[in-house]
Amino acid sequence: MSKSTNTLIALIAGAAIGAAAGMLYAPDSGEKTRKKLKKQAKKAQKDIDAQARKTYAQVSEKASQISSTVNSRATELRGTVGDRIETALSSASYKADDAIVALEEKLEQLRMKNSQLQKPNSVKEGIKTASAKVNI
Numbered sequence: 001m002s003k004s005t006n007t008l009i010a011l012i013a014g015a016a017i018g019a020a021a022g023m024l025y026a027p028d029s030g031e032k033t034r035k036k037l038k039k040q041a042k043k044a045q046k047d048i049d050a051q052a053r054k055t056y057a058q059v060s061e062k063a064s065q066i067s068s069t070v071n072s073r074a075t076e077l078r079g080t081v082g083d084r085i086e087t088a089l090s091s092a093s094y095k096a097d098d099a100i101v102a103l104e105e106k107l108e109q110l111r112m113k114n115s116q117l118q119k120p121n122s123v124k125e126g127i128k129t130a131s132a133k134v135n136i
Contacts (some may be wrong), residue, residue: 005055012051016044 019040 012047
């Protein structure tokens with residue numbers, strides 16, 4: 001509760017206690033005093049009920065504001081997180097494409113190197129074949 005609400009409740013309680021004490025020491029008859037006490041108690045109850053309703057309305061309003069703020073912020077964050085995820089996925093996709101291109105280039109280089117390394121063997125085979133034809 002807020003400080004003003006606590007102060008108001010304390011003031012009402014103090015007034016009710018003071019009124020009751022004053023009536024008990026008043027020179028009225030017992031029946032009259034009891035009626036006054038009953039009347040004062042009902043008034044205090046109405047005041048407390050009114051204050052409770054007012055406080056409930058204030059708390060409800062504040063809770064509604066907080067809920068609205070939280071929902072708004074959550075929506076913002078959802079959008080921000082979604083954008084970041086999309087950016088990260090897009091970046092990862094580009095990096096994967098770049099890696100594939102680099103691997104394909106490296107594979108082509110290795111194939112060329114392999115074919116160069118295999119040519120002397122085919123030259124040797126060609127020489128063997130040619131010499132075999134000559135020896136016939």
